[in-house]
Amino acid sequence: MGVVTYDSEITSSIPPAKMFKAAVLDADNIIPKVLPQAIRSIEVLEGDGGPGTIKLINFGEGSQYKTVKHKVETLDKENFAYCYSIIEGDPLGTTFEKISYDVKITASPDGGSVCKSTSKYYTIGEVDLPEGKIKAGKEKASAMFKAIEAYLVANPDAY
Template sequence: MTSCCLLYLYKQPSLPLPLHPPLPISALLTHLLVYISGDKMVSGSYTVEVPFNVSAARLWKGAIEEPHILYPKLMPDFFSKAERIGEGVGAINVFYFAPAANLPPGSLNKNKIEVLDEATFTFKNSSVEGGLLGVRVQSFTYESVFVPSGPDSCVAKIKFEYETIGDQDLSEEEIKPNREGSVGVLKAVEGYLLANPDVYA
């Protein structure tokens, strides 16, 4: 729940973002118990692959270059506003949640852009504030690669990596909102682009 990734608050229920019809999504979850400076933690990751019926270039423009513009426009019930502070790698995306997101008033998600490679449609950010950060995880990153599969289609390969606070791994209940939310916002952008074929053409 952006980039393109949105990390929702601890125990946040799954948001009814536009995920219809059912998507052929493949997912993989891995985790590893490790020790750093004598403290236990879990280093984990999970991946999602989702097909889209728009080109990688158009999806990149909408979901990666202008999520701060499109997300509040396409999903005003969930995002009251958004902003990008700075440009390129190092810029900060801030998303403010609306009441329908069922989060405490003033909730936001702030992410720092770590990788922004339009040539390979590769994007990566790290959580700075909000979501599970400081509650259940000490670090969280989101990475997406849009792989062209045709002139007007692509596959989004999404990977999340995290390090927990303590030795308890994230549960499916904690992972699911973020996984589904990240797909939901991409699907909302896809729907907008299909309805407006001249946008980012």
């Protein structure tokens, strides 16, 4: 097994506490609302949202995938940090054992936030990941973050 790691950073005009609440704590509700073409629904299969929780994500009609299960590894509400792993589903295929995401939202000097994410791809055997595939994944994550930001800007009283 190999591990391939990539980092990304996205800025937002939304303060960290508000962005964390929407993008992480209420992701099950807000993501299907702001990106219905990508994510149809998110269901909690077991757990209470904290570490150990297993969720089923049902992708929308426009996605190349149908479903994925992810497991919450850590949830630090005070420091706006979250780690989860894709443990089952179409994106893993025969290439990956799991894919983990470490997310931390911090304050930016202008009152907004910076979302720093580290993605770790645990491969089955030695695999060379094409740069285009990684770039596409980063673009999808950025689009989701920006869609949540747009929703919060349009609905300032939410969260």
